[in-house]
Amino acid sequence: MATLRDSLGDLVADIDGLFLFSPSTSYYERFDDVDVSRVVVAAENSVEADAFVELPLTFENARDRIKFGLEGAMEQGHVTEGDTVACAVAMFGEDADCLVRVRVDETMRSGIYDLFTDSRAEPGVIRDVFEVAIDLGKKGQKGKPVGALFVVGDAGKVMNKSRPLSYNPFEKSHVHVGDPIVNVMLKEFSRLDGAFIVSDAGKIVSAYRYLEPSAEGVDIPKGLGARHMAGGAITRDTNAIAIVLSESDGMVRAFKGGDLILEIDPEEY
Ligand SMILES: Nc1ncnc2c1ncn2[C@@H]1O[C@H](COP(=O)(O)OP(=O)(O)OP(=O)(O)O)[C@@H](O)[C@H]1O
Ligand SMILES: [Mn+2]
Numbered sequence: 001m002a003t004l005r006d007s008l009g010d011l012v013a014d015i016d017g018l019f020l021f022s023p024s025t026s027y028y029e030r031f032d033d034v035d036v037s038r039v040v041v042a043a044e045n046s047v048e049a050d051a052f053v054e055l056p057l058t059f060e061n062a063r064d065r066i067k068f069g070l071e072g073a074m075e076q077g078h079v080t081e082g083d084t085v086a087c088a089v090a091m092f093g094e095d096a097d098c099l100v101r102v103r104v105d106e107t108m109r110s111g112i113y114d115l116f117t118d119s120r121a122e123p124g125v126i127r128d129v130f131e132v133a134i135d136l137g138k139k140g141q142k143g144k145p146v147g148a149l150f151v152v153g154d155a156g157k158v159m160n161k162s163r164p165l166s167y168n169p170f171e172k173s174h175v176h177v178g179d180p181i182v183n184v185m186l187k188e189f190s191r192l193d194g195a196f197i198v199s200d201a202g203k204i205v206s207a208y209r210y211l212e213p214s215a216e217g218v219d220i221p222k223g224l225g226a227r228h229m230a231g232g233a234i235t236r237d238t239n240a241i242a243i244v245l246s247e248s249d250g251m252v253r254a255f256k257g258g259d260l261i262l263e264i265d266p267e268e269y
Contacts, residue, residue: 011101016083019069020096022055023047023088027095039078039085041069051078056116056127060268062089062098064112070104071113079104111261115254120239121153125202128178130264132186133245133252137266141191147247148186149195149231154239155205158197161237162209165194169207176202190245195230213237218258231255 012018017037020028028047031038040049043058053072059065066087073079083104088096102108116123129150140146151158169189175182177198186196186204194208213233220232224246231242236258244253245266254262 008099011099012086014084015086015101017073017079017085019066019073019085019087020049021065021069021087021089024095027088037078039069039073041065041072051076053078053113056123057130057264058269059264061264062091062100064262064264065089066100066102067108067110068112070102070108071110072117074104074109075113075117081105111256111259115241115256115261119153119241119256121198121200121241122202125177125198125200126152126241126243128202129198129243130252130254132177132183133243134264134266134269135183136187136190137245137250137252138269141187145247145250146190146245147227148190148245149211149227150198150243151195151209151211151231151234151240152198152243153200153241155197155199155203157238158211158234158240159205159209161213161234162195162197162211164206164208165210166192166208170204171206173204175204177204178202220255220260224253228253228255232258232260235259 015036017039018034019039022042025047039051040047041053043055045052053069081104085102087100089098090096091098116126129152136148189207194210196207197205197209199205211230211234215229215233218233218236220228228244231244232255235242235255242255252264252266253260
C-alpha cells in the first residue's frame with residue numbers, strides 16, 4: 001500500500017492550485033485549509049467559492065471539462081502559465097473519483113473557454129444551440145440521423161456571405177433559440193438543406209442559407225465534407241461561430257476563427 005500512497009502523494013506534490021469539479025459542499029469544505037488556491041468548476045457556484053469557473057455544458061468528456069476549467073481559471077487569473085495543479089473530477093460517479101495532475105501552459109489552450117465567453121454571441125445562446133444540436137444528434141429526426149449547421153453571432157455579416165436556398169420560414173418571426181417550441185421547429189427544418197443563422201442575442205434570423213465564405217486557408221480535418229468546410233470557413237470570414245452536427249458520424253463540432261475547437265459525441269449526453 002505504501003507505494004500506491006506514495007504515487008498518489010506524487011500527484012499532489014508541490015501543486016499551485018486545486019481544482020474541484022462540481023463538488024458537494026461537504027467535499028469542498030474538506031479543503032478549507034489547503035494552502036494553495038482552490039478553484040471550483042461547476043454549472044453553479046453552490047458552494048460559494050471565491051474562485052469559480054462556470055460550466056455552460058457538462059462536458060461528458062473529462063479532458064474537455066478540465067481544459068475548460070483551466071482555460072477559464074487562466075483567463076480569470078486564478079492560475080498562471082507554468083503552474084501545476086491537481087484536478088478532482090467525477091468521472092463515473094457523483095463524487096470525485098479521479099485525480100488529475102496537469103501543468104498549465106499555452107499548449108493546454110484549445111480555445112474551448114473562449115468559444116463560449118469570448119464570441120460575439122452570448123454564452124447562453126451558444127449553450128442553447130449546442131443543446132439543440134446534441135439533442136438532434138441523439139434522437140435524429142424520426143429515427144433517422146440528420147445533419148445540421150448553425151452559424152451563431154455576427155448575423156448581418158453572415159447573411160451577406162450567404163444566399164437563400166428557399167423561402168425563409170423565420171422571415172417575420174421573432175423567435176429565439178432555447179424556446180422549446182423553437183427547438184421543435186429547428187429540428188423539423190433540419191431535414192432541409194443549408195444553414196441556420198442565429199443572432200448574437202439568439203434570434204433565429206434564417207433557415208436554408210447556403211454559405212459562400214472563402215475557404216482559403218481553412219484547415220478542417222480530412223474526411224469532413226462541404227457542410228463542415230462551409231461552417232469552418234464562415235467563422236474565419238466573420239466573427240460567428242459554427243456548430244455542426246454531422247449526418248455521417250453523428251458528432252457535434254464547433255468552429256471558431258476557422259479552427260475546429262470542440263468535438264462532442266451526443267451519445268454521451
Ligand atoms: N456551403 C454550404 N452552406 C450551407 N449548407 C451546406 C453547404 N454545403 C453543404 N451544405 C449542407 O450540407 C449537407 C451535407 O453535405 P456534405 O455531405 O458534403 O457535408 P459533410 O461535411 O460531409 O456533412 P455530413 O457529415 O453531415 O455528411 C448538404 O446536403 C447541404 O445541406
Ligand atoms: Mn457528407
